[in-house]
Amino acid sequence: MHIWEADMSAMLELKNLYGGYGKITILNGTTFSIPRGTITTVIGPNGAGKSTVFKAIFGMLDIQSGSIMFDGEDVTRSTPKQMIGHGVTYVPQGRNVIPQLSVWHNLEMGGITSSDQPSVKRRMELVMDQFPMLRKFKDRKAIELSGGQQKQLEIARSLLLDPKLVLIDEPSIGLSPNLVQEVFETLKTLRDEGVTILMVEQNAKAALAMSDDGIVLELGQMRMHERADVLLGDPRVGQLFLGGHMEEVA
Numbered sequence: 464m465h466i467w468e469a470d471m472s473a474m475l476e477l478k479n480l481y482g483g484y485g486k487i488t489i490l491n492g493t494t495f496s497i498p499r500g501t502i503t504t505v506i507g508p509n510g511a512g513k514s515t516v517f518k519a520i521f522g523m524l525d526i527q528s529g530s531i532m533f534d535g536e537d538v539t540r541s542t543p544k545q546m547i548g549h550g551v552t553y554v555p556q557g558r559n560v561i562p563q564l565s566v567w568h569n570l571e572m573g574g575i576t577s578s579d580q581p582s583v584k585r586r587m588e589l590v591m592d593q594f595p596m597l598r599k600f601k602d603r604k605a606i607e608l609s610g611g612q613q614k615q616l617e618i619a620r621s622l623l624l625d626p627k628l629v630l631i632d633e634p635s636i637g638l639s640p641n642l643v644q645e646v647f648e649t650l651k652t653l654r655d656e657g658v659t660i661l662m663v664e665q666n667a668k669a670a671l672a673m674s675d676d677g678i679v680l681e682l683g684q685m686r687m688h689e690r691a692d693v694l695l696g697d698p699r700v701g702q703l704f705l706g707g708h709m710e711e712v713a
């Protein structure tokens with residue numbers, strides 16, 4: 464166990480993290496902490512290492528040095544299964560539902576690793592209370608849902624083990640602006656229920672507008688960590704890190 468002065472308000476703390484793929488180092492001393500009960504969005508140029516940070520947190524990356532603390536515990540180099548056990552779930556980029564399976568069976572997959580199946584069944588009912596759309600369409604094939612509904616199904620599935628922290632990588636990809644807003648509303652509801660959310664988004668303006676905090680990552684290092692509204696108002700963010708992208712997003 465590493466000993467340092469832990470920030471007790473933080474749900475997650477990355478300290479001087481180095482890691483990457485084989486001999487390639489992508490994370491170059493990444494350091495930041497995520498306050499509990501908030502939505503924090505990570506933005507930054509392509510290739511900055513945003514998805515790589517998520518892989519590091521979720522135990523899917525070779526970590527060379529540095530530490531990850533989660534909820535007061537050192538979780539550096541934990542496996543994905545251990546991270547799920549700690550209360551972290553991960554919603555990867557892209558479409559990850561099983562298209563020909565029903566909504567119900569897709570949801571059930573979220574609890575497949577649990578040894579307490581009665582509790583999973585109870586959670587399924589709770590999650591369907593949170594997402595009435597899923598109850599309505601529970602017998603439909605997942606492929607028959609809209610893109611936004613499929614993303615909501617993925618998010619719902621990630622809640623079956625009652626996580627404290629949800630990592631969501633680019634939930635808005637491939638969705639129309641109104642579906643993006645629906646997915647973001649879902650995330651805000653979860654935050655209001657006490658779940659901490661860490662999200663990566665290319666759609667920076669819309670994502671920061673619904674976040675509490677924002678982090679700018681560049682070359683595997685945290686460059687800025689501010690309240691989201693402060694980042695939104697900072698001209699450097701648009702010019703330096705997003706190539707004017709922020710101005711183009713509605």
Ligand SMILES: Nc1ncnc2c1ncn2[C@@H]1O[C@H](COP(=O)(O)OP(=O)(O)OP(=O)(O)O)[C@@H](O)[C@H]1O
Pocket residue numbers: 484487489507508509510511512513514515516665
């Ligand atoms: N499996 C892998 N093997 C080797 N290199 C990888 C692998 N995955 C990502 N990389 C490299 O790591 C760097 C960071 O990638 P990452 O996907 O973390 O960036 P990102 O900030 O999420 O970018 P984007 O906004 O384009 O999704 C890139 O140079 C990428 O080519």
